[in-house]
Amino acid sequence: SKSAAGLIVLLFVLLLAGTVSALPGDDRIIRDPPSVQAGERVPVFLVLNEQQKQPVSFAELKADALGRQAQVLESVRAVDSAAAKTARSYWIANAVWLEADPATLDKLAAIPGVDHIEPDLTVTLSDPVAEVSSTISPDYISQPESGYGTVWSVDYIEAPSVWKNGTTGEGVTIAIVDTGIQGDHPAFGDRVVAFADFVNGKNETAYDDYGHGTHCAGTAAGGTVTVDYYGDEYEVALGVAPGANLIGAKVLNDVGFGPFSTILRGVQWAIDSGADVVSMSLGDYPSRGNSASNFSLLENESRIVSLDVSSEMYGDPNCLYEPQFVIGSVRVEEPHYEAYAADAYFADPLENST
Numbered sequence: 001s002k003s004a005a006g007l008i009v010l011l012f013v014l015l016l017a018g019t020v021s022a023l024p025g026d027d028r029i030i031r032d033p034p035s036v037q038a039g040e041r042v043p044v045f046l047v048l049n050e051q052q053k054q055p056v057s058f059a060e061l062k063a064d065a066l067g068r069q070a071q072v073l074e075s076v077r078a079v080d081s082a083a084a085k086t087a088r089s090y091w092i093a094n095a096v097w098l099e100a101d102p103a104t105l106d107k108l109a110a111i112p113g114v115d116h117i118e119p120d121l122t123v124t125l126s127d128p129v130a131e132v133s134s135t136i137s138p139d140y141i142s143q144p145e146s147g148y149g150t151v152w153s154v155d156y157i158e159a160p161s162v163w164k165n166g167t168t169g170e171g172v173t174i175a176i177v178d179t180g181i182q183g184d185h186p187a188f189g190d191r192v193v194a195f196a197d198f199v200n201g202k203n204e205t206a207y208d209d210y211g212h213g214t215h216c217a218g219t220a221a222g223g224t225v226t227v228d229y230y231g232d233e234y235e236v237a238l239g240v241a242p243g244a245n246l247i248g249a250k251v252l253n254d255v256g257f258g259p260f261s262t263i264l265r266g267v268q269w270a271i272d273s274g275a276d277v278v279s280m281s282l283g284d285y286p287s288r289g290n291s292a293s294n295f296s297l298l299e300n301e302s303r304i305v306s307l308d309v310s311s312e313m314y315g316d317p318n319c320l321y322e323p324q325f326v327i328g329s330v331r332v333e334e335p336h337y338e339a340y341a342a343d344a345y346f347a348d349p350l351e352n353s354t
Helices: 002-017 058-079 081-086 102-109 152-156 212-221 260-272
Strands: 026-030 042-048 088-090 095-100 114-119 122-124 149-151 173-178 192-197 224-229 232-237 245-250 257-259 277-279 330-333 338-341
Touching: 042 058, 042 102, 058 081, 058 088, 058 095, 058 102, 081 095, 088 260, 095 102, 102 114, 122 260, 149 152, 173 212, 173 260, 212 245, 212 277, 245 260, 257 260, 260 277
Parallel strands: 026 114, 149 232, 173 245, 173 277, 192 245
Antiparallel strands: 042 095, 042 114, 088 095, 122 257, 224 232, 330 338
8 A cells, every 4th residue: 555655665765874974084884884804895775865655555555666776777788797797686675785894885976867876784683582482371361252372462552353343364474584483383273475595596385493583473473282281271363363364474583583684675575476564573783782971960950961872882894783773761750860871781772861
């Protein structure tokens, strides 16, 4: 639909544009790409300056983006012919990915139609899964009026109140863009209807060599299974939409890492494969565990507080993190007027900001 297309496009424009700081003297190359050895190329996005705001359909969005990118690619060939051979189009965000010679970045950024250049960031999961179990042993089960049990998370958001109207997700396709889906897990039955592996190219059978994608698929659309709970058997619905179909795009490897370009490929595949919902529970929220010193304010006194964060939170120059994922807050508490900086805490960036 028009609104769905616009929402997803806006999401990826924001992810690519982000909250960023430019390099000194050049506001068109966003963030310094990771350091490379002499002769090595750096993966980057050329983000175009024409972004569809309200596309009528994904077909229109794709046609418009590919048309604009074709003109840019002609100029890329003249600047860096080797980079042009590696070029890959991303219509979801109107960007071109390529492996560039670092010495040509200024020229590439100056190509008409290019708004700025972004490095291909590495995304990592923040909640590792040690093992995917085929034995369902939920910590808490409730027995709603629907006649079958639910796990605590489903009960907490009152999903059964929707199920009573016959709305269980049937006829809806949910795409899980993550580490994959264990297709033979009993929670899914035969509802994993499509799978694409953008990491290892194993597309024959849905699998998950890490576990996080299966966990997310279960949260979204885990079906009804028989559970032994303290000696009693229950029919338990594990997911919010137990009747929905699932498709899986494996975009992260067996340790939960993957480049942003691969994630974009997975999203485009999901849309082309008919996904009604694209679910991505990705990204890391790293912290150095440091906070600014506390300080006191007199009544009616003001003070400017700056929050300094580094995108290289783990000290790895090849693994950059979007600054908007590094969150700090400052709050002033009456009557003492003491301000506290966030300490290893990640919250709503607007929460308690004064």
